[in-house]
Amino acid sequence: MIDLRSDTATRPTAGMRAAIAGAEVGDEQRREDPTVNELQERAAALLGHEAALFLPTATLANQIALKLHSRPGDVLVAERYAHVVIYEYGGAAAHAGLMVETIEGRQGRFGVDELEAVTVPSTKSADQRPAVLAVENTHNSSGGRCWPLADLEAVTTAAREREMRVHLDGARLMNASVAAGVRAAQIAGLFDTVTLCLSKGLGCPLGALLAGSTETIERAWREKHLFGGAMRQAGIVAAAGVYALEHNIDRLSEDHARAHRLAEGWHAAGLPVDLDQVETNFVQLDVGALGFDRDEALARLREAGVGLSSTIHPTVIRAVTHLDLDDDAIDRAIDLAPQALGARVAA
Template identity: 75%
Template sequence: MIDLRSDTATRPTPGMRAAIAEAAVGDEQKREDPSVNELQERAAALLGQEAAVFLPTATMANQIALKLHGRPGDMLLAERDAHVVIYEYGGAAAHAGLLVHAIPGVAGRITVEQLEAAAAPSTKVADQRAAVLALEDTHNSSGGRCWPLDELEAVIGAARALGLATHLDGARLLNAAVAQGIAPAAIAGRFDTVTLCLSKGLGCPLGAILAGRGDAIERAWREKHLFGGAMRQAGIVAAAGTYALDNHVERLADDHARARRLADAWGDAGLPVDPAQVETNFVQLDVGALGLGVSEALGLLREAGVGLSTTIHPTVVRAVTHLDVGDDDVDRAATLVPQALEGHGRA
């Protein structure tokens, strides 16, 4: 099976497994684990922030950040299809008591004008207030699209003028940085807090980083305990993160190139894809245009030996390239997918 369902399908490489086996460990809850401490310091510097805390998942990191920035009854502003809105199971309400104001975007991005309208103060003193803006880069549901820096700077500047805290769901932030040829801190350093996932394109078995100002991260440590995210000898996992920062960042460009090759090949074969929208490691395929339902299409592809996955869009499936997918896999998928869908639409 050529597994293109998600970059979460990656498995630790031999080098990463060696780093895990050799990791120095201590009591992470007491901040005595040297491998965890090293990862946190490395990640904070990479992201242009003062401090960082190591957490089991990126969803936990996002939820802790939102709790830091708002009070129960405040509003969270986010793009309508952002991960914190549609894939975190109402966590903003359950954990932080935040109301969600979902703003319809284009390619996962919103405008200054939309933000200003959403954050406009109420004429009623007792009404809820907009407290935090959460952006996502790359944006999962739009197909791994990136925020252009000028647009990002304008929206963050508007948020600050409105008195909003800013959080970046940067689960795939390093994909955005590599795709745009810029330092991760050029994106992440603009925000009050930022999440980085280690278990997607970086290939770690689990783990995430929440970074921000020193005082915010001190508060995040307490929330980590409240969320049940404190660990003990977590250095065996943190060592994988440090290994990934040393070895798996620049190679994200290979994933992006393979995704574009796949999109070009499928487009040439007549499948409904838009290669111009492939900015990182996602390829979206509209099987509805072929007269297929999503379940039927995924079944046909599975029988052909290629795994794709659903998206929030009712007729669209996706392929995601990652470090366990090589050039031969892409070449085979480029042929197998059109063959599997042959007889539907133009394929």
Template identity: 50%
Template sequence: MAANSVTATPRIDLYSDTVTRPTPGMRKAIAEAEVGNEQAREDPTVNRLCEMVAELLGKEAAIFLPSGTMCNEIAYRVWVDHGEEIVLEENSHALHYETGGPAALSGAMCRTIRGKRGMFTGTELEAVIRVPHGWHGQRQRLVSIENTANLGGGAIWPLEQIEDVAAVARKHGLKLHLDGARLLNAVVASGIPASAYAASADSAWIDLSKGLGCPVGGVLAGSRDFIEQAWRFKHQFGGAMRQAGIIAAAGVYALENHVERMAEDHANARLLAEGLAGIKGIGINPNEIDTNMVYFTVGGTGLTEQEFARRLLADHGVRIGPQGKDLMRAVTHLDVSRADIEEAIRACAAVVKG
């Protein structure tokens, strides 16, 4: 996402769901965590978290990692060799916001699909499958999907569409990777279990530091063999940790206490979208709010996205992220209440009114 140049401290922070702070209950769990040597696989809290996520996603094993980006990049490194190709949607997070990680860390090429709201179909995947040309042809290895789709406005992949894409991938001998940074938002909004979404994927992960409200971390899951390979690259990429149970405890707490409450974030996002839709000059379709993300344009207000963001924060203490080309992104989370959303709507209206 575009960097926010506004530096004032916000009262209501809708910049991202990564700005959440640990709740009192989570802080207590962190303080009381039982710990050990994580890299030697001796930390009981880390091991418990990995078991929980493996079960949640219906996989044999899992590995705790410092970030969601590392989850993606380790999966790519396992599945793809140098010079080989990953197929993904043209607005994928891994393509735009992981500092060229696929190329830098795996030597991978990326072939993109122009989908709809960050998603694509099996037919669209079929259209970019390369015809083999002996030693001269580009070798494709992996299809990567993102659920929910960030730049698709937090869109939820229909389960049957994932299965369709997976069937085409298998037909051509390709692996399927699921970037599940906000997968649990999809689960709460749709009622479909995480294991169902991940069933067709050879690797999948969830982020702990977004809607779940943890300070750090992600958990990558797959077959036991896949996870054994992931351990090697975890160390190689600098992800080795020691008494990591301190931060893993936050993940355990969040999975036990913070999943169902995401429905509040989704309701707040819809409320925000409906309020913004009533402000002249702001462009938004409230019907496209699936989860906790609200994208809207401000070109019709006569302000640039940077100026809109600056005034909103400086004059009203509300932070919403400018995305470029008149586009703004607001993300609801556990530190934002319904009253905060109502105030944010009033603040946006005041900025437009000038």
């Protein structure tokens, strides 16, 4: 099967496997694993922060950040379809006791006016307070869309004027950085904390990083233990992260180019693809325009040997390019998907 379901489908390359096999390890809980320490130092520098913490997953990194920036009963502000709102199983409420106030975004983004509308200061000191703004870049549910740097600067400044902390869910931050031609530190440096996932486009088998100030990350260490996320000889997996930061960032442009070629090929074949929406490694298809429901379309594609996945939107499915796909796979997907859905493609 041509696996376009997600960039989480990537498998370690031969070079990454060699790095894993040769990793120098120690006791990560005691902060004695040299490979973990190296990864954390490299990530902090990449993201423009003082320190970073290696964690098993990006969801865990997000949840720790939200807890550090708030107190139970405070308010988390985020875009309606942000990952922290719809894909983290109510973690903000369960772990940090946060209420959630959402903003109806456009392509996953919003402006200062929308932020200010949901963060009107209360006249009562005992009322719940908007404590933390979470921004997702790239934005998964909007099809891997990127935030312009000027817009991020505006909303983070406005949030701080409201005495809010700001967190970047940058699970696919490196895709945004490469697509925009902007250093990751320029984006991440606008935030108090930032999450970076290693197991998506960067191709690692697992892992994520949380970056912030030295004081914040020192507090995050305790939360890592409380959540059960501390590890032992974690250098084996951290070595994959070090390899990815050295070898798999610049090549994300190849994934983006293949996503554009896939979108253009499907559009030319009559499939409902919005070419303006393709900014990174996502291509979305609104199969409702073809008269299919989501499950039927996915089943037809799977039978044809092309794996796509569902989204939060009832009639929208997605393809995600990644390092396990070459040009031949994209060419075959361009041919096979219209054939699978061709019975209802308009002439």
